[in-house]
Amino acid sequence: MKILLLVTTFNSLTQAVYTRLKDRGDEVVVAYAISESQMLEEIEAFAPELILCPFLKAYLPPSIYENYPTFIFHPGPKGDRGPHALEHALKSQTREWGVVILRANAEYDGGDIYAQQSFPVRHTYKASLYRQEVLHASLQALDQFFTHYEKEICQPQLLNPLHHQFTQKERAIDWESDDTQTIIEKIYLSDSHPGVLDEILGVPCYLYGAWREDKFGDASLVACGTEVPIPKTILAKRDGAICLKTIDGAVWISHLKEPRKFKLPATYVLKERLQGVKEERLPLIFDRSYETFHEVWMEKRDEVAYLHFNFHNGAMSAAQCVRLKYAVEYLQNECEVLVLMGGEDFFSNGIHLNILEDSQKQGEDGWANINAMNDLVRAILFADEVITIASFYRNAGAGGVFLGLACDYVVGRQGVVLNPHYKTLGLTGSEYHTYSLPKRVGKEKAQQLLDDCLPVSTSYAKKIGMLDEVFETQGYEEKLHAYALSKIDDDFLWEKQDFLEEHAERIEACKEVEIEVMYQEFWEEDSPFHQLRREFVYKVCPRETPKRLKNRSRDFSRVRD
Numbered sequence: 121m122k123i124l125l126l127v128t129t130f131n132s133l134t135q136a137v138y139t140r141l142k143d144r145g146d147e148v149v150v151a152y153a154i155s156e157s158q159m160l161e162e163i164e165a166f167a168p169e170l171i172l173c174p175f176l177k178a179y180l181p182p183s184i185y186e187n188y189p190t191f192i193f194h195p196g197p198k199g200d201r202g203p204h205a206l207e208h209a210l211k212s213q214t215r216e217w218g219v220v221i222l223r224a225n226a227e228y229d230g231g232d233i234y235a236q237q238s239f240p241v242r243h244t245y246k247a248s249l250y251r252q253e254v255l256h257a258s259l260q261a262l263d264q265f266f267t268h269y270e271k272e273i274c275q276p277q278l279l280n281p282l283h284h285q286f287t288q289k290e291r292a293i294d295w296e297s298d299d300t301q302t303i304i305e306k307i308y309l310s311d312s313h314p315g316v317l318d319e320i321l322g323v324p325c326y327l328y329g330a331w332r333e334d335k336f337g338d339a340s341l342v343a344c345g346t347e348v349p350i351p352k353t354i355l356a357k358r359d360g361a362i363c364l365k366t367i368d369g370a371v372w373i374s375h376l377k378e379p380r381k382f383k384l385p386a387t388y389v390l391k392e393r394l395q396g397v398k399e400e401r402l403p404l405i406f407d408r409s410y411e412t413f414h415e416v417w418m419e420k421r422d423e424v425a426y427l428h429f430n431f432h433n434g435a436m437s438a439a440q441c442v443r444l445k446y447a448v449e450y451l452q453n454e455c456e457v458l459v460l461m462g463g464e465d466f467f468s469n470g471i472h473l474n475i476l477e478d479s480q481k482q483g484e485d486g487w488a489n490i491n492a493m494n495d496l497v498r499a500i501l502f503a504d505e506v507i508t509i510a511s512f513y514r515n516a517g518a519g520g521v522f523l524g525l526a527c528d529y530v531v532g533r534q535g536v537v538l539n540p541h542y543k544t545l546g547l548t549g550s551e552y553h554t555y556s557l558p559k560r561v562g563k564e565k566a567q568q569l570l571d572d573c574l575p576v577s578t579s580y581a582k583k584i585g586m587l588d589e590v591f592e593t594q595g596y597e598e599k600l601h602a603y604a605l606s607k608i609d610d611d612f613l614w615e616k617q618d619f620l621e622e623h624a625e626r627i628e629a630c631k632e633v634e635i636e637v638m639y640q641e642f643w644e645e646d647s648p649f650h651q652l653r654r655e656f657v658y659k660v661c662p663r664e665t666p667k668r669l670k671n672r673s674r675d676f677s678r679v680r681d
Contacts, residue, residue: 329374360385434466470519
């Protein structure tokens with residue numbers, strides 16, 4: 121079918137739908153919902169048989185839905201209507217929620233329902249629920265939708281009243297009366313947008329990233345000879361996060377955003393105001409023996425070590441890259457197989473653009489970040505005493521994809537989306553990608569992936585040789601473990617050592633060429649990277665649909681060069 125995706129932005133759900141349709145063999149283009157005339161122009165140019173709206177904030181004009189079969193994805197069950205659907209799900213503490221695909225008409229979320237899928241509501245923050253449960257349920261509903269659409273199977277929507285929009289007054293924290301759990305739930309309700317508006321050390325800011333702290337209760341503070349501080353006092357800092365006293369314990373806040381600015385680790389916003397606040401460090405690899413803010417941990421089973429690195433939105437600063445490199449170097453002597461697991465919502469998305477935008481020395485800090493990322497990738501590539509596996513259980517982009525491709529084996533989960541490219545941010549990229557990508561897919565396909573700047577599914581990535589295996593969501597962990605155990609092979613390690621010794625110079629030469637090109641992109645004032653990074657960080661609304669998304673699906677029948 122000829123299908124047009126009409127969206128506010130090309131977000132994670134839109135990309136998942138896009139790749140699912142392409143895997144089906146549909147001809148797919150994307151149009152951003154910017155203005156009625158622009159939408160109609162792009163729709164008429166493509167002449168779609170069907171319009172799908174996985175993520176749409178704007179009202180659709182009748183000129184579209186009256187002339188084209190148009191369907192809306194709504195993150196709520198039958199009878200749920202209006203904005204802030206997931207906030208209402210979390211606020212009501214319901215155990216089950218859903219997704220519907222309904223026909224667009226004059227009623228807000230009021231059209232007939234052609235597909236619906238329920239899901240359990242995990243105790244987590246809103247964005248994580250959206251990126252995982254909502255996304256997975258949406259893909260299930262999409263599969264159901266085509267069967268129902270062809271047979272005209274649908275049911276009327278229940279025209280319940282629209283949700284009210286949550287205000288900051290409803291989201292606000294009362295530090296004198298809200299306990300730790302209430303504070304966490306309020307932040308969960310608003311994370312990652314719009315955040316909870318508050319004031320920390322005189323700085324108005326939105327709060328994100330809430331973590332319970334077990335060790336800073338009143339009793340423990342008294343036992344240490346410390347007078348119990350008043351609520352909202354900053355007790356400690358760690359890896360960019362701050363820990364605040366609550367009426368019954370303490371809570372970590374990982375990120376802050378000043379009004380009209382962009383999200384940063386909390387210590388980057390508060391800066392010198394935190395003078396005298398102690399850095400409460402954790403071991404390099406935390407054992408998770410108590411609740412606290414942590415980013416890197418390891419689980420070991422049999423002879424397999426699973427290394428988790430839960431960096432916010434998958435962005436990796438220079439300091440985070442260094443810590444992860446040390447963890448990789450340590451663990452390669454502690455196991456037979458090392459599996460890189462990534463984080464709760466992303467595997468990795470490469471260098472930390474927000475921190476670079478905040479820097480007073482953007483060239484210097486950008487250069488440090490990409491070199492730290494390269495040092496991490498090199499530690500994985502040249503880990504000749506252990507078998508390495510990357511597990512793309514969550515989405516990955518840019519340098520995060522090539523971090524995974526540095527491993528000996530690469531597996532993924534069905535429904536996961538990979539973005540193996542850099543150019544949309546004005547970068548040519550590094551992370552040894554000119555070695556690792558052609559090695560797997562050939563030079564021609566590697567260049568096509570880098571030039572097209574389009575997402576690919578893990579299923580398609582396996583088809584072209586980027587991935588070795590793809591597992592279904594159900595039972596993924598057990599299948600991954602069995603796969604890891606099956607790869608234990610001393611002969612493989614001997615061959616790996618011989619190969620690396622023979623080809624080390626060539627592998628390093630690939631990186632050196634990459635870095636030589638990237639130097640200008642970081643340091644030159646007229647580099648497109650600076651403007652594109654700024655627009656990304658400040659979430660500047662698009663002025664037009666990116667050309668790469670308007671191109672019709674290409675023929676991917678050739679899967680090897």
